[in-house]
Amino acid sequence: MFSMSEKIAGIDIGGTKINFACVEGEEPGCDVISLKTPGTSRGILDAFYDGVGQLIAKHGIKAIGIATAGTVDLENSRVTGSTGNLPAGYSGLELKKTLEEKFNIPVLVENDANAAAYAEFKAGSAKGHLNTITITLGTGIGGGIIANGKLIRGRSGAGAEIGHIPMTPEKKRKCTCGAWDCWEAYASGTGYALNARELARKIPVNNRKGVLKDKNIDELTTYDVISGLNNNDKFAVEVHNLWEEYLSMGIASLMNVFEPDSVVLSGGMAKFINYDALNAKIRERVVIADTQLVPAKFENFAGLLGAVYLASEKFFR
Numbered sequence: 647m648f649s650m651s652e653k654i655a656g657i658d659i660g661g662t663k664i665n666f667a668c669v670e671g672e673e674p675g676c677d678v679i680s681l682k683t684p685g686t687s688r689g690i691l692d693a694f695y696d697g698v699g700q701l702i703a704k705h706g707i708k709a710i711g712i713a714t715a716g717t718v719d720l721e722n723s724r725v726t727g728s729t730g731n732l733p734a735g736y737s738g739l740e741l742k743k744t745l746e747e748k749f750n751i752p753v754l755v756e757n758d759a760n761a762a763a764y765a766e767f768k769a770g771s772a773k774g775h776l777n778t779i780t781i782t783l784g785t786g787i788g789g790g791i792i793a794n795g796k797l798i799r800g801r802s803g804a805g806a807e808i809g810h811i812p813m814t815p816e817k818k819r820k821c822t823c824g825a826w827d828c829w830e831a832y833a834s835g836t837g838y839a840l841n842a843r844e845l846a847r848k849i850p851v852n853n854r855k856g857v858l859k860d861k862n863i864d865e866l867t868t869y870d871v872i873s874g875l876n877n878n879d880k881f882a883v884e885v886h887n888l889w890e891e892y893l894s895m896g897i898a899s900l901m902n903v904f905e906p907d908s909v910v911l912s913g914g915m916a917k918f919i920n921y922d923a924l925n926a927k928i929r930e931r932v933v934i935a936d937t938q939l940v941p942a943k944f945e946n947f948a949g950l951l952g953a954v955y956l957a958s959e960k961f962f963r
């Protein structure tokens with residue numbers, strides 16, 4: 647059983663909002679403050695510092711764990727790169743140094759997908775699994791890999807970018823990272839819509855029925871297709887099967903390389919997965935013994951919680 651000996655602030659910096667919480671025990675305890683991030687970098691940074699200051703003053707916070715979009719250096723101190731999914735002013739900002747100087751308490755920074763994996767490992771769906779991978783399926787694909795109880799962070803901290811495994815030599819789709827045909831260009835929520843449009847264009851206009859009826863194919867969304875699944879729409883089922891096929895390719899690759907106890911699926915797209923169907927597709931592609939495929943426990947607060955667990959272990963043990 648993991649428990650926090652000190653109150654620690656958890657902060658999650660995402661593209662559209664920043665969440666603050668104070669954590670005791672296993673879950674966010676008090677005062678989840680949410681800050682919307684659009685605006686000038688100066689304004690958002692000032693509001694960010696205010697949010698941190700309020701939490702510390704009100705709750706006697708002893709350390710800060712930050713989960714952030716973008717890659718983070720090996721020293722867990724700052725963001726070293728992002729694909730444009732961070733609020734203005736954060737990329738390259740000396741987060742640890744700045745906050746430690748302002749508030750005089752220790753700070754740890756970790757990539758959000760790594761932090762989410764750590765939370766699932768410490769207290770979530772992968773609790774007790776020394777080898778586990780958490781995959782976050784949203785507009786992109788993030789991942790965190792735990793091997794022998796430790797996060798794999800790579801040579802500079804930028805490792806475990808599982809969303810950018812190349813899928814095909816065809817150079818069909820440009821990824822947000824600038825490369826061609828990454829896994830997330832096919833198996834994320836964004837990829838889902840692109841798969842749907844590609845399939846829809848092959849159907850003659852006169853034959854477009856169900857979710858495709860009277861639709862502008864360029865505007866076809868993931869939601870349009872998902873909504874058709876309930877009616878067993880033929881096109882929607884085909885798109886969904888193809889998506890699970892792409893999902894299985896990436897997941898089976900990871901399973902074959904790491905032979906984990908479990909793979910945890912998180913993020914907005916994870917709730918649309920048919921686990922039996924996906925498991926069957928994975929089984930066709932793996933050379934290792936069974937690995938559990940499980941839904942995440944912590945969803946929205948996983949990154950924040952994971953950063954808190956990492957800070958607690960680093961500063962109070």
Ligand SMILES: [Zn+2]
Nearest residue numbers: 810821823828
């Ligand atoms: Zn990529």
